[in-house]
Amino acid sequence: MALTHFVLNYVQEAQAAWQHQPTIIADDRFQDCILLVFGKPRTAVFAHLDSIGFTVRYGRQLVRIGAPRAKPATAW
Structure with a gap:
C-alpha cells in the first residue's frame, strides 16, 4: 500500500505539467495495479x-524483468 500511495501522490503532483490528463484507476477491480x-x-x-524486478526461470535462475537473455543456438 505504501508504494501505491507514493505513485498516486507522484501522479497527482506531476500531472499538471503533462500534455494530457489521465483518468486514474486504482481500486479493488485491479488488485495492486494502477x-x-x-x-x-x-x-x-x-x-x-x-x-520486485526479477522472475524465476527453470532451474531456479533469476531473470531481470524486462531484460530476458536467451541462450544462443539452443537446440530443441
Missing part, C-alpha cells in the same frame, strides 16, 4: 506494483 488512461484513442499505462 492504470493511467490517456485520451482518444485510449492509451493506458499499466503497472504492477508488487513486482
